[in-house]
Amino acid sequence: MSNFLSHISKILPENEIEDFAKSCNLPVSKSIRFFSYAKDEKKKVGYEGDFYKLENKIDWAEDGFYLEKNSKPSKSLDYIRGDFYIQDASSMYPVAKLKKIIPNNMDINYILDYASSPGGKTTQLADYFPNSIVLANDVIKGRINAILTNLFRSKLKNVILLNEDFQFYYDLPLKYDIILADLPCSGESLIYKKKTSIYDWSFNEVLFNAKRQKKISGNLLNLLNDNSYFIYSTCTFSKEENEDIVDFLIENKLNLIHNKRLWPHKDRCAGGYSAILKKEETENNSKNVYHQKETNKKIEFVDNQTEKLIKMLSKNPYFNIEKIINSGYLYFKKNIIFLFPFPKILKPIFENAISIGQALAKLEKYGTIPLWGSIDYANEQYVLKFDKKTIYKLAEGSDLKELSMKFDNQYLVAADDEASLFLLKKTGNGIKNLIPNFMIVQSS
Template structure:
């Protein structure tokens, strides 16, 4: 592993006579890394306990940390109170605000979504009645995406595992398409020196071709006048500005500009053919890693997916049961095998449409399994932002909370009110998961696959 930057990359950056290559190289020789989080606005907790160093100027919920904590040992992390996200990539929040995309409900697709940073950002920044389809192309990465969105706690999300070509079957369906494209990764060199050894001009070319394929297969799903957010963590113009020019030439996309405070240190670039605006983040100029971002709007006419032929199946799921556990305003219940889910009623037909053309990993919030007329509550329900606040609960101290998150035996002594049945475990008012309180013992129902296994 080396921290010596590739000569081909250095020569490429030197083509800009105003680029400070010495400062760029020096920054990459430093071992100091920027640490940042983005808080979940729907889960209240004392985030100052994490050691806040300052605010991220382009994201209201983003904060720099004085040092990187051990997230594994923080109950707030496991409860979905915040997401550890690289600061530069939070720039999506600024674009959403600038374009007023949170003013009304819309349908958004995060095409290359794992591990979930941008999806959780979209879920927080867009209108609360929006629908988010969070897709991951690589099957092995879908579970971490689903887990992170489960922690975030909103029911208006569908998680899917599909090749971009599958979205051709939903023409003109989405109002916002987010493509954080797989790339050669040079923007991560400061954070991850191991990535340097994997970089080459041949890989840049390969990634550029892959990016075009991903975009070509998915752009039909964007409605006319819909927005494309395109981003990479690469410094190569072949993966950035050249792709923007290709989108304009081949797809008739219209580039848009955003107003950016000069004090933020973001480089505003123009593509070589059309002068389209792009936004570059360099670690020696901003508090973040390398990142490229561009916004385009679809102007060509686009045939639109029709929902008229979609027939809803008879829904035999009990609708009243969920009201004992959640605020069900605007939601309905449906069953998938033995699991009961809640999902926005506004998108009931949409869910049926998505099921017909996509492989779905999850839809909405699975709230538990039906056993007769009883519900065995799920971990997803415990972390839902819709869960009722007055359900039976036990407040834990830090050591007790970590013991619970390790899925170790829970001391019956914590049950000072002698509660019975399904009980929430909380840390500083935030739900962590379920126990079942029995007369002489407590059963720990924290999911085995999520437990703290390594300290």
């Protein structure tokens, strides 16, 4: 037996070890999680979208489905539309469970997802808790693009993306009602995906990760509000990286509400561990969103600049001003106009944010130009419906030839029967497709 399997045999009954070992070398069933804004008629077993078909519902996740084997969800227009996130079923577990546990009437002001990239759980949190501000952080700069592209594809507006270390959060005058610590781990559930072998496993790596997990979790504990929830999760099985960290959190006065280890050989997922803990009310009953670390330091906010920015956007008839006003508040940062559902943002968060909600437009010398995030906020006359063939051409990145209609504005939106899909630019030579490279669907 490999070192890995003998290590796992401490937490798994002997008669399951063989099945577990086999499953480590097998691909996992593909699964997707629909966002709440996607049409309900799609969220049914048997639904067949382009390039994918829903096979079974995932037991534990609202709107989570396994796909039929030949599905290629990343090629689907529904994916471009931002209808769903491609996510392993085990990764959906912790946030789905929290949603079931947390009281419906609880005020959840701020959520911190400290290790958020590529954004599976961030987008789930933001979708399930739309009245909260979700701070999605990743300390590794090279990982920011992955979550940025996933946020870009979604229609979520309540996420602020940051690339900061713990000290930044420690210095903020904020407490969180939910903290998610989905921490870097030894990745024992990713053996097949990483194309490694069970023989590459090392106990030292487990111990190295456990030490780091304990340090990060210990730091994050200090940021919890009274009556708040802490989700701890990993995609690994070892007790040292899971229960031992949870024991440490319990020693630090959190109550364990729920924990679960999912296994690839019996739970139809890659597997992993998660725990939901609660910080109860403390003696001084301090249910505060903002707290002042230095008593005489003023808490500063950046106010939205909706009125002024609406004036700027109004100069371009492309923008549907009424819809924008009804959807949130506008902020201006580094020449970008962002749409965000809350009227003010703490100053240090605003100043350090990489993205705030949806990026709608960019201010250039000659006016305000639409960005991709604006495709749902274009006036009707700029939204052109195309047939399926043309829409797939656009999905593959092709430009289009000249249109017969005349436009006094150079930005247009391409839509199918269901929704807006692509941003286009009318030029002298035809219609330029502004689809970003990462969204282009490869034809095969």
